[in-house]
Amino acid sequence: MALTLTCPICGKRNGYEFRYGGEDKGSRPDEKGLSPADWCDYVHMNTCTAGVQKEWWFHRDGCGAWFSTYRNTLSNLEVDRPEDST
Amino acid sequence: MTDIQRYSPVTFESSVKESEVRDNWKIVLAYQNEGPGPWLVDLGHKTRWDLQDSQIDDPSQSGLSVPSSPGTCFLAEKKLINRMNxxxxxxxxxxxxxxxxxxxxxxxDVTESTVFLALFGPDAFHVAEKLTALDLMDPARTTPFLLQGPLCHVPCQIVILERHADMSGGFIMTCSRGYADSMVQAVLDSGREFGLRPAGETRFADWVRKVQNQTSN
Known part of the structure; x- marks a missing residue:
């Protein structure tokens, strides 16, 4: 089944309208006392979850908004926010 | 000094009945045999601006009142303001x-970087639904409203100005300038069975006047 995503402005749309923006790793770490290794980990290291993960997406062919949503990487379907997520 | 010449990316094969030069654009006011509609009008010469700012809701910054939520539009004094995001x-x-x-x-000023077309008249939305999966007749939206998404697989901004249950009404749209030839060919080809023909600026101006009167009433 083809991926569909729900843009907060345009609503549910074909996944081909969007560009993947990577895992949503939370807010940028505080630069004070940040070591190069920690920064490298934040930028490059991913969890590659087999299951539901929070991701950034860009509505490239639509409104141009960046947003985050949840996708099950096993079924490649957008899912509701898991209850145990922060 | 020689005047510059400004060219729309869109050309129609129909014979020109009446035209004029305005602000260095050659503008077709009417074509021969425009037919009973629907009509496709090239608006490439109409001025378009893009406004980007983090304080976009503050009119004291830009001097312009913009709609508060994305996807909504203001139409007043022949100026259409579309909130994109x-x-x-x-x-x-x-x-x-x-x-x-x-x-x-x-x-x-993005006037010369985009295609700008109007498709309106009887059966306008029958033509549109051959071109896009976007729901231009969404009953949850009130005209005028903005849709952003693919039409003929090309990312477009589409503003629905008027629509009726019999699929008449119309919309105006923009996309990147380089798509002009193939976009016009696809739209005219899709509209052939409904009698879609190119029309001049005069017919568009009459339609906008009618829409604006309906909106203000």
Whole structure:
């Protein structure tokens, strides 16, 4: 089944309208006392979850908004926010 | 000094009945045999601005009141203001008056970087539904409203100005300039069975006047 995503402005749309923006790793770490290794980990290291993960997406062919949503990487379907997520 | 010449990316094969030169654009006012509709009008010469700013909701910054939520539009004094997202608004001038871009660095004149077309008249939305999966007849929306998404697989901004249950009404749309030839060919080809024909600016101006009167009433 083809991926569909729900843009907060345009609503549910074909996944081909969007560009993947990577895992949503939370807010940028505080630069004070940040070591190069920690920064490298934040930028490059991913969890590659087999299951539901929070991701950034860009509505490239639509409104141009960046947003985050949840996708099950096993079924490649957008899912509701898991209850145990922060 | 030689005047510059400005060219629309769109050309129609129909014979020109009446035209004029305005602000260095050659503008077709009417074509021969425009038919009973629907009509496709090239609006490439109409001024379009893009406004981007983090304080877009504050009219004291840009000098412009923009709709508060993305996807909504204002149509007043032949000027259409379309809120695109949190930080961006498109301003389309539909009249023939000369425009002066405001002295604010959030504005960019994008007139010559995009295609600008109007498709309106009877069966306009029958033509549209052959071209896009977007729901132009969404009953949850009130005209005028903005849809952003693919039409003929090309990312477009589409503003629905008028629509009726019999699929008449119309919309105006923009996309990147390079798509002009293939976009016009696809739209005219899709509309052939409904009698879609190119029309001049006069017919568009009459339609916008009618829509604006309905909106203000």
């Amino acid at each position: 949190r930080t961006q608004t498109a301003i389309w001038h539909l009249g023939i008056e000369e425009t002066i871009i405001p002295d604010f660095n959030g504005f960019t």
